Amino acid sequence: MYENTVPFKIHSDYTPTGDQPQAIEGLIEGLNAGMRGQTLLGVTGSGKTFTMANIIEKTQRPTLVIAPNKTLAAQLAAEFKAFFPENAVEFFVSYYDYYQPEAYIASTDTYIEKDCDINDEIDRMRHSATSALLERRDVIVVASVSCIYGLGDPSDYKDLMINLRQGMICSRDAVIRKLIDLQYVRNDFEITRGAFRVKGDTLDIFPPSSEELLTRVTFFGDEIEKITEVHYISGKVMWNRNYAVIFPASHYATTKEKLDRALVTIEEELEERLAELREQGKLIEAYRLEQKTRYDLEMLSETGFVKGIENYSRHLTRRKPGEPPYTLMDFMPDDYLLMIDESHVTVPQIGAMYN
Template sequence: MINRITDNKFKLISKYEPSGDQPQAIEQLADNIEGGEKAQILMGATGTGKTYTMSQVISRVNKPTLVIAHNKTLAGQLYGEFKEFFPNNAVEYFVSYYDYYQPEAYVPSSDTYIEKDSSVNDEIDKLRHSATSALLERNDVIVVASVSCIYGLGSPKEYSDSVVSLRPGLEISRDKLLNDLVDIQFERNDIDFQRGKFRVRGDVVEIFPASRDEHAFRVEFFGDEIDRIREVEALTGQVLGEVDHLAIFPATHFMTNDENMEIAIAKIQAELEQQLAIFEKEGKLLEAQRLKQRTEYDIEMLREMGYTNGVENYSRHMDGRSEGEPPYTLLDFFPDDFLIMIDESHMTMGQIKGMYNGDRSRKEMLVNYGFRLPSALDNRPLRREEFESHVHQIVYVSATPGDYEREQTDTVIEQIIRPTGLLDPAVEVRPTMGQIDDLLGEINARVEKNERTFITTLTKKMAEDLTDYFKEMGVKVKYMHSDIKTLERTEIIRDLRLGVFDVLVGINLLREGIDVPEVSLVAILDADKEGFLRNERGLIQTIGRAARNSEGHVIMYADTVTDSMQKAMDETARRRQIQMAYNEEHGIVPQTIQKEIRDLISVTKSVLPDKEEVVEIESLNKQERKDMIKKLEGQMQEAAGLLDFELAAQIRDMILEIKAMD
């Protein structure tokens, strides 16, 4: 067992001071948290510095904090920002560690069993271990996570009880330490020294923790006593210093001691016999044979090795949970008095709600056809109500909070003023009659000023037809549809910013990474067609695409004004009025955001530095593609090491695209 350090304080480092309405938002949020309020909404307009406000609140209330984002890319961006704000505190990253994941499944219509297949990202696995160990060791922890945090993880008590605690002067034999390390799933390898492994040289044991990537620990014995413990460079062996205490956390999050393992195996056997009897009674002999063979093999592996592939499917028995009881998740590793912040809550809360049902329908098929015991159904994500039961205090953060968040609280704190003085764009409605020619004139006016245009349509056909027409009219235009791969999508955005083309047509331009300061005009076609992309929330988000430019303007083409349109325009006008009044009072002149254009395709160029042009992957032979993959993998690890997870994800997607060609 380990003792958590509880007197560490968050220390925010920033060259900026809160400005605009950030000070009021920070004060209200922090006061309410300190006053015990359970739920609040931070309704911050695009570009108002919501992450900075969140950081200020964390620094003031000084609680361990879980920040949840709705995808890995956004989580990576937030992680990088929080790391900059809190360099002296534990800022951790917890997302799914799979680069590739094909879940176990069965398709009865074609009698096809799909075995689980996955590729684990070693860097992310390290960061997950770093997150859980930090939560058990200290209080000044921020974990930035995706919805992966509501999936089963193993018991935090078993995890912390399994920690091997070492200090100089401790009486323990070398062989006892080696056995303890094997018990917590460390592997001995005297040659290939990596995370989760140890090696032995006489009276010296070197241990490479699962939460580290460069530093290991050298434990030196004198007889049956630890003489000293040194931190060393894993690759070179260079001594970095001595340590007074070393806590070695398990190499896996799914830990069970010997006594509980025997209890779990007995329960698995009992459930197997019960399920076999049901199958035999129903005449499902094939299913019974399949289940018997698989489960008995897993039991043998658990008994001999303490582990088996798919061990998580037995987690209910390993954890000692009852049927239907929620699994342990990352949330259980936090102390009781912790804070949750939900970024882009209108998206993230919907994801949290939907995870359980999709997982259950797939697993029920596996159970019904004898691939898994019924207890596998309890290896699952949390239901939304189970997630809610973990909430001590929560802040929902969004420019457009959803209905769910508004049902949870009446406390809505607004953040409308941008530090740059930028206003929400002016919005007008124009008739659909002659809309294309009208829009063409607006585009040409923007082109003359070296500004860009977004056009959002409702259908793929209209987007394609519009793109073709504008091309005929001499407009430099591109259409971004859902089939475009991540890397190509990023290149399109970069080319738009550089002026390679002037107009981007799309159906859904709300996705992350679409904020382009050069865009001064957003045109919304069929604005009066109610639906997901034309409801109040969708319209406000789309209008926000023009909020990064001082000349920002939005035209809705419609023949009627729907309730959603009116509400979106009213809300935008209200915010704009507040922003204008603030600017006038403080003598602020709005300035377009200056955002560096990163050379996103430099990845391709740096692989073949002797060539200036972008390489056409299709033109490479198999060996050249293999060489490129190897170099890209090195760059992906380098980007991840620099905490640039957005770039690492883009390189990863490029690797997957190249691999798909073979």
């Protein structure tokens, strides 16, 4: 793990001036003393981002930067990428372009299914952020307040990943079965992110975090002969690799053991809720709930995935009622730095969304 890590190093023609050296020294002293919170004050244009970049360079710790909205998050990400071109600067914001929650109107017996439009590029960047956090330490994640929203269990995300190395004894079919467990979809005609295709002894995988490169694994019998990264359109070989790490196609991927247990606990909760509704005389609501949930259970049992799987995340991650969900923060290492931009706006937002 952490084979791709390189030290944080600022690339800039500027050096700290004015009050910046004093601020950097004071903040680092506070970190070393174990202070949980510190505030950096400065007017617009005073170089606060550059000051924080220097703290990251001096501490060499993975960092989560939270901004109050997508626009400021994108601006900060661009600035940090300019300061740290050799390191992983990732972007993690809500991937919904449109979202309509599910609803039921009992008076007209109308069920409105949840509908949403997911931005594919932002989804790619979210996967890039979580996979980078498990592959290297030189990571800066710039996020909006949506980073406190639920994700899957990071331990499952890590345990399910596939490590492939040149010369490894592993059959093509075994890798395919693992990819299906990771919720990849086979498509031998038009490959997209989160899919794979098979042509003879060649297996092409399009990771959800990749922008335009496929991971091509070539087998000779039951041995991995070669691993390359190729352009998904032209097929041109861009890189030769000694190894590849394949992460799940969904943040909600889980082990078969946990999935089987989740099916049982979902069924148990369904029966409890149906009994409550029937006791209250809400027979139509009970019928609709049973119809929807049993369909979801069947889909989970057959495919391991269902639209709206986040509704069952508590069962999939074995959490008790009322327990907080796993979030991006659970993917961060224990010693990470948390920086909150425009904290007078962001902190109240976090509090409001948390509650």
